[in-house]
Amino acid sequence: MNAPYDRVALIGLGLIAGSMALAMRRAGMTAEIVGTARSAETRAAAERRSFCDRVVVTAAEAVANADLVVLAVPVGAMAAVAAEIGPHLMPGATVTDVGSVKRAVIDDVAPHIPPGVHFIPGHPLAGTERSGPDSGFAELFDNRFCLLIDEGADPQALTRLADFWKALGAQVETMDADHHDRVLAVTSHTPHLIAYTMVGVADDLRRVTDSEVIRYSAAGFRDFTRIAASDPTMWRDVFLNNREATLEILGRFTEELFALQRAIRKGDGDHLHAYFTRTRAIRRGIVEAGQDTDAPDFGRGGRS
Amino acid sequence: MNAPYDRVALIGLGLIAGSMALAMRRAGMTAEIVGTARSAETRAAAERRSFCDRVVVTAAEAVANADLVVLAVPVGAMAAVAAEIGPHLMPGATVTDVGSVKRAVIDDVAPHIPPGVHFIPGHPLAGTERSGPDSGFAELFDNRFCLLIDEGADPQALTRLADFWKALGAQVETMDADHHDRVLAVTSHTPHLIAYTMVGVADDLRRVTDSEVIRYSAAGFRDFTRIAASDPTMWRDVFLNNREATLEILGRFTEELFALQRAIRKGDGDHLHAYFTRTRAIRRGIVEAGQDTDAPDFGRGGRS
Ligand SMILES: NC(=O)c1ccc[n+]([C@@H]2O[C@H](COP(=O)([O-])OP(=O)(O)OC[C@H]3O[C@@H](n4cnc5c(N)ncnc54)[C@H](OP(=O)(O)O)[C@@H]3O)[C@@H](O)[C@H]2O)c1
Numbered sequence: 127m128n129a130p131y132d133r134v135a136l137i138g139l140g141l142i143a144g145s146m147a148l149a150m151r152r153a154g155m156t157a158e159i160v161g162t163a164r165s166a167e168t169r170a171a172a173e174r175r176s177f178c179d180r181v182v183v184t185a186a187e188a189v190a191n192a193d194l195v196v197l198a199v200p201v202g203a204m205a206a207v208a209a210e211i212g213p214h215l216m217p218g219a220t221v222t223d224v225g226s227v228k229r230a231v232i233d234d235v236a237p238h239i240p241p242g243v244h245f246i247p248g249h250p251l252a253g254t255e256r257s258g259p260d261s262g263f264a265e266l267f268d269n270r271f272c273l274l275i276d277e278g279a280d281p282q283a284l285t286r287l288a289d290f291w292k293a294l295g296a297q298v299e300t301m302d303a304d305h306h307d308r309v310l311a312v313t314s315h316t317p318h319l320i321a322y323t324m325v326g327v328a329d330d331l332r333r334v335t336d337s338e339v340i341r342y343s344a345a346g347f348r349d350f351t352r353i354a355a356s357d358p359t360m361w362r363d364v365f366l367n368n369r370e371a372t373l374e375i376l377g378r379f380t381e382e383l384f385a386l387q388r389a390i391r392k393g394d395g396d397h398l399h400a401y402f403t404r405t406r407a408i409r410r411g412i413v414e415a416g417q418d419t420d421a422p423d424f425g426r427g428g429r430s
Numbered sequence: 431m432n433a434p435y436d437r438v439a440l441i442g443l444g445l446i447a448g449s450m451a452l453a454m455r456r457a458g459m460t461a462e463i464v465g466t467a468r469s470a471e472t473r474a475a476a477e478r479r480s481f482c483d484r485v486v487v488t489a490a491e492a493v494a495n496a497d498l499v500v501l502a503v504p505v506g507a508m509a510a511v512a513a514e515i516g517p518h519l520m521p522g523a524t525v526t527d528v529g530s531v532k533r534a535v536i537d538d539v540a541p542h543i544p545p546g547v548h549f550i551p552g553h554p555l556a557g558t559e560r561s562g563p564d565s566g567f568a569e570l571f572d573n574r575f576c577l578l579i580d581e582g583a584d585p586q587a588l589t590r591l592a593d594f595w596k597a598l599g600a601q602v603e604t605m606d607a608d609h610h611d612r613v614l615a616v617t618s619h620t621p622h623l624i625a626y627t628m629v630g631v632a633d634d635l636r637r638v639t640d641s642e643v644i645r646y647s648a649a650g651f652r653d654f655t656r657i658a659a660s661d662p663t664m665w666r667d668v669f670l671n672n673r674e675a676t677l678e679i680l681g682r683f684t685e686e687l688f689a690l691q692r693a694i695r696k697g698d699g700d701h702l703h704a705y706f707t708r709t710r711a712i713r714r715g716i717v718e719a720g721q722d723t724d725a726p727d728f729g730r731g732g733r734s
């Protein structure tokens with residue numbers, strides 16, 4: 127297909143950028159892909175997997191003559207990257223990002239975008255616990271949502287970016303940044319913090335129980351360990367940059383947890399049963415929305 | 431194969447009992463399988479799937495002349511079932527159970543076991559969020575642990591029961607009941623409570639965010655919803671019957687969560703990063719122990 131863009135610059139060459147490049151190839155896009163990453167190791171890995179046409183050393187070089195620039199670095203690194211590329215952006219180009227938090231990224235990046243360049247923040251709701259240039263795969267975005275932030279974006283530039291993501295397999299929706307951050311605090315950020323916490327507790331106890339916690343890890347906990355194997359830098363940056371929404375949801379979470387804890391202590395089986403019944407409905411909703419499978423193999427049908 | 435037993439009585443015909451019957455068939459065991467369940471619906475479903483040789487109406491009937499009796503009902507229902515079958519058990523028979531909690535089940539069941547009958551509690555660490563007679567499958571126990579409680583069990587009866595579980599695909603280990611309950615509080619019970627809580631919070635917010643929480647549910651949260659779709663009765667009984675160990679682990683959990691919450695509030699990125707790095711090791715341990723896969727498909731290789 128004709129690409130919506132002629133030259134795409136990927137800043138950062140990890141899971142998300144690598145998967146984008148592979149999905150572009152799969153779609154048969156003709157765009158030239160220029161990539162860069164901070165470390166020589168990652169650049170070498172990208173060369174080896176050859177998902178870019180060219181790998182260059184600096185972000186400033188990468189964005190030269192690019193009509194789409196994708197910032198695919200941790201949220202905390204966006205400001206510095208934006209400052210570096212700002213002066214080198216081509217007039218008429220679109221800059222987007224894939225960061226898991228949106229308000230903080232806008233605050234960090236927007237001041238560096240010169241007039242005549244479109245900045246349309248984005249967030250593909252697709253990921254795994256893997257990171258780095260060897261972890262990408264072309265199917266990552268298939269049937270997943272990609273949220274684009276429309277706070278007065280240029281309509282043509284927005285449509286072009288949406289077409290790009292659709293070609294990568296995603297379903298595109300728009301929303302504003304604060305709303306994004308609130309929704310993601312519920313569906314992603316707080317669950318990750320909780321999983322990290324539970325696995326941390328188990329890790330403490332591991333020493334006591336002579337690694338039986340690992341040996342006898344059951345369903346449920348195993349999923350927590352997978353979530354808690356996600357990249358520490360990415361997640362540190364998420365929590366530091368979506369602080370308010372995460373803390374608010376955490377507050378509600380501990381409130382509910384204390385109520386359940388009290389029910390256990392008091393032996394209030396009715397309260398527990400009613401609560402556990404209510405939570406089943408939301409699962410059905412997710413399965414119906416096509417965002418997970420309900421296959422008998424534990425709902426683990428994967429990404430097919 | 432020759433079955434370690436001639437007649438196996440399954441009391442309860444849900445996920446676990448159904449899977450046991452199917453796994454016995456798969457192993458080519460010659461034992462007669464007699465099953466019973468509380469409701470006529472479940473008994474009819476079991477007839478339809480024909481995983482039993484005979485389905486009978488009462489537990490008392492089911493255990494007649496059975497040399498293995500498996501109690502596969504919710505933990506809170508064990509006492510009544512044991513009281514019912516006690517007078518009908520065959521001398522020399524073995525009674526086991528599959529309940530997720532062990533000390534409370536022993537307290538409830540042991541008083542009803544007559545002299546000359548062996549009671550060896552068990553717990554297969556295998557399950558899904560599904561329940562009922564249509565949810566079982568023969569591979570459920572493959573490569574999973576089955577923990578048998580050895581608190582002075584008859585060695586021959588123990589070996590026989592262990593051989594039975596091995597034929598069903600499981601790896602058998604023994605431990606004492608209190609230890610079991612502590613380990614499972616960490617690896618299964620508390621994680622389930624937390625998942626239920628988080629999904630409950632999301633469910634509250636769903637009304638506010640017009641079901642976007644469902645629509646944009648991301649990795650992590652989706653897993654929580656699957657866990658929180660588990661059977662309410664089973665889990666109510668688990669928490670009511672493993673109260674102390676669960677409350678203790680919950681206490682540690684909230685302590686750690688508050689420390690992370692404070693780190694977010696203060697912007698202490700180093701604390702967050704260090705914590706998130708530590709939790710990766712335990713995941714590696716689980717993958718190395720063969721209890722989950724590390725496949726690029728999100729570690730969702732399933733049960734192969
Ligand atoms: N993983 C997910 O599940 C997921 C899902 C949706 C969105 N996101 C977002 O996507 C972005 C990238 O995530 P990812 O999973 O692709 O991460 P990743 O695999 O760890 O890749 C990150 C890339 O950013 C580069 N980088 C890291 N720190 C940098 C810095 N301080 N300055 C310049 N470059 C730096 C890395 O270079 P080196 O390799 O040379 O260090 C690497 O190429 C993040 O903002 C994340 O929030 C992630």
Ligand SMILES: NC(=O)c1ccc[n+]([C@@H]2O[C@H](COP(=O)([O-])OP(=O)(O)OC[C@H]3O[C@@H](n4cnc5c(N)ncnc54)[C@H](OP(=O)(O)O)[C@@H]3O)[C@@H](O)[C@H]2O)c1
Nearest residue numbers: 442443444445446468469472503505507529530557561562
């Ligand atoms: N599911 C898991 O992940 C898992 C894993 C390991 C161990 N376990 C343990 O295995 C046991 C059975 O669980 P499951 O998943 O197989 O449950 P299930 O699919 O819900 O089946 C439970 C069976 O017990 C019967 N039953 C329920 N309440 C009863 C009562 N008050 N009196 C008599 N019979 C009753 C049910 O009969 P009706 O259908 O007629 O109501 C049904 O046949 C539980 O103790 C659980 O803790 C479960």
